Amino acid sequence: MKYEKLAKAIIENVGGKENVNSVVHCITRLRFKLKDEGKANTEVLENMDGVVTVRQSGGQYQVVIGNHVPDVYKAVVAEGGFESNRPVDDPDDKSNKGSLLDRFIDMISGIFQPILAVLVASGMIKGFNALFIAMGWLNEASGTYQVLNAIGDALFYFLPIFLGYTAMKKFGGTPFLGMLIAGALVYPALDPGAQAGEPLYTLFAGTLFESPVHIEFFGIPIILMTYAMSVIPIILSTFFAAKLENFFARIVPDVVKTFVVPMLTVLIIVPLTFIVIGPIATWASQLLGAGTIWLYELSPVIAGAVVGAFWLVFVMFGLHWGLVPIAINNFSSQGWDPILALMFVHSFALAGALTAIWMRTKKQKLKTLTPPAILSAIFGVTEPGMYGIALPLKKPFIFTLIASGIGGALLGLFGTVGYAMGGLGIFQLPSFIQPKEGINVAFIGALIAAAVGTVLAFVLTYFFSGANKETEEPAPQAEDNTKQNVTSKVIESPLNGEVIKLADISDSAFASGALGKGVAIKPSEGKLISPVAGTVSALFDTQHAIGIVTEHGAELLVHIGMDTVQLEGKFFNAHVAQGDKIEKGQLLIEFDIEAIEKAGYDIFTPVVITNFDQYTSIETAEEGKIQVGKPIIFLDK
Incomplete structure (x- = not known):
């Protein structure tokens, strides 16, 4: 842990663990209640790197830390084995952070914030590479295309590794440990596509949850799934990993703590992720796929509304993988598929919402980030705009879902289907051309749905998201008791x-x-x-x-x-x-x-x-x- 050394020194100089009755923290300082304040070495503490000063007041021995006090407090609790009572000024007090949805969105956006710039850059490269293919300037066999594809796709394919770092850091664990967990999840040999030959056996054969088992962990079946490009599995894994790491940090002897704590953490979390999270995600995807087919047979309009409205949510949780095999099977068996066509509008709706944000906001950072995110969304790469802009602002994300749902309903109404596994965004459009009839009503319906989704998301965001709030303070006017100069x-x-x-x-x-x-x-x-x-x-x-x-x-x-x-x-x-x-x-x-x-x-x-x-x-x-x-x-x- 980053503050482990400082925590050890603080505990030693307040008289040791046995001299501490309790410790909490406020906004700037650790507040110890000591059995004997005379045993504390105040002079050493005051001259210690990482400590601002020491105060003794109101029966408390206060070690002033500054902005990093929550992190130091966690290290002190872990090092001393103290009871982690909620501190008097605990910034992690969940009761003060709004609804569960707000806290979830804040968590997701906080995890993505550190990689936002490279996320946008990767999205632009992916989009342009798809454009070069569509225009015939490159072909997929060319080295230029492959290098550009590697540059643009690397972050998205290995997204769990990037998120392993940022999520673990947010949850208070060791970031590189999060990367190790994510690396195991995307390890090529454990991808379902890498498994050759017949499975060892099949769980729940003949049911909706039929799952082939190719490998076991000490006799426990592992249902493999594709973790590349996923988000929620690694966030769940690092959340529990951070807690497990902190637990082991308290009980493992100091002499072996450096390597034993991370070893025990990954030995428990990685298998649990494969054994628990994998099956849950796989079965949820299968259930989603079966439910979507049933819903489409019941009403294409309702199915379009559901798939369109929740496609971005499905992607966030990795549930969309349950629809892809159904689509592939449809293409091979009947030559067309309605399911993936229903999500067509989501990238255009997001582009519309982002355009409204760009036009209304006065935040310079948003002004800079939205244009490349809009371009990426049009090309079908939604991650930069979704995770970096729309989701943190909440309302634009909700408006995107609404507009995409209405667009999906229109696709169902027009009977739009795909005749090939096309690209995403604007590059998916050619897949709607009927091989024999050419451009028909269903194809025109796709254009209408995309236009409606774009305009609706734009209008809702422009007028109702609050994206036009001022962000800069006005220049100060000279006052009798103020400095007579203009500042930024x-x-x-x-x-x-x-x-x-x-x-x-x-x-x-x-x-x-x-x-x-x-x-x-x-x-x-x-x-x-x-x-x-x-x-x-x-x-x-x-x-x-x-x-x-x-x-x-x-x-x-x-x-x-x-x-x-x-x-x-x-x-x-x-x-x-x-x-x-x-x-x-x-x-x-x-x-x-x-x-x-x-x-x-x-x-x-x-x-x-x-x-x-x-x-x-x-x-x-x-x-x-x-x-x-x-x-x-x-x-x-």
Whole structure:
């Protein structure tokens, strides 16, 4: 683990495991309750790399860490074998992260975010390579095509390996361990297509879930499936792997921990993935395939609506593999297939939604990413636009599904079918041409369905997704108590009160500027107002502190009072939750100033930029009276 060495040193210098009654963490520091604070080596801790300072207050021995405190806390708990109680300010408190769907989408988008740029680049290369084939400029036997295909397809084929790294990192495990697990899943010899000869036996023969078994693991049958290009299997595997790794890190002796922990983790997780996740995904795919055929026989329109609306979801979970064998069988037995034709509109609907986002958004990053993602979607490569843009924004993804479902219903209504295993996106269109009749009503229906899906997704996203929200703060106007210069970004005051220098407050960790650059405010009114538009990145049970990531990337921390975490939420009332999108001027937290001071706590409130190292200059308002909405921090990059 990244912070294992630091955790060992901290535990040793607070007097060892036996001197610790309990440990929790708040937004910036580890809070130990020690049996004997005299045994702690404060001087050594204060001079330790990774520790900002040490404070002793309210019966707690506080080791100030900074932004990385959740990671250090996990390492301390693992190293010391302490009970992992929910910390007082736990940013991983799932109760504060919205609905299960919101948390799932946030997790998926967070896992894909680090690879988004290369995902878009790969999608463009794949799309252009398909265009070169369609135009006759290249053929599939040429070396140029094969090299370009390898470049464009490598990330998608080995996607589980990339996600193994990012997912394991997100879940708190060792990223390279996630890559190892994913590598085993896509190992060529364990792909179903690599299995030659008759199976050892067949499970559930004669039923819908009939599954050939080619290999066993200590006598346990393994139902192989194709994990290349899949998403959910590796995410599930790394989720449990991270927990298993942390468990072994607590019980395995230090002398062999370095290699025994990863060995035990992969020896358990990889076989379990093959034995459990593989069969579940395989059977779910088979059930989906059988259900789709039944639904098409019942009503092509309903089947088109279902396949069209949920195709992207099927792809996300790897369930679409249940439809591909049915389509191949249809082509070989009757020369045509209706199933894969029904998903035709999804890439055009996504392109329509992405176009609306590009036209409406003022976020520079989205402006840059959407054009190549639109092009990729038209060419049938939907992963960049889906995972990188539409899914994180939620509403555009939902509108894409709706438009694709309506387009699928139209395909069913027109009786559009495919006569060959064609390409994707615009390159699938030629497969709808009837070999004898040529262009017929069914082919025209495909064009109409694609147009309807594109326009509908565009309109819904353009008018109802909120993609037009401002993302940049206006340039500050000169005020009597502000700097008289124009800066690139401005943070306004979230409180009415009096500005003082950060260095003048009693908390040395904040006063030193180690936890962030900014100011402190002595509030005159118990209302914390959002100074920016952005996202609540941290809000804790005690509701005394809030972290905000602004839409221009500044990470803002507002900590109401000194040591007010010990009030355990009394006198605070939050009006937002972690993960919420917030607007400038929105009421965030109400607090009772008089009650807090009467309880013996200092009410001075630091307002700091925690990612200050990303700015070349941070200037603050002069000391004196301040009102909500007046600039207090000026940022230059």
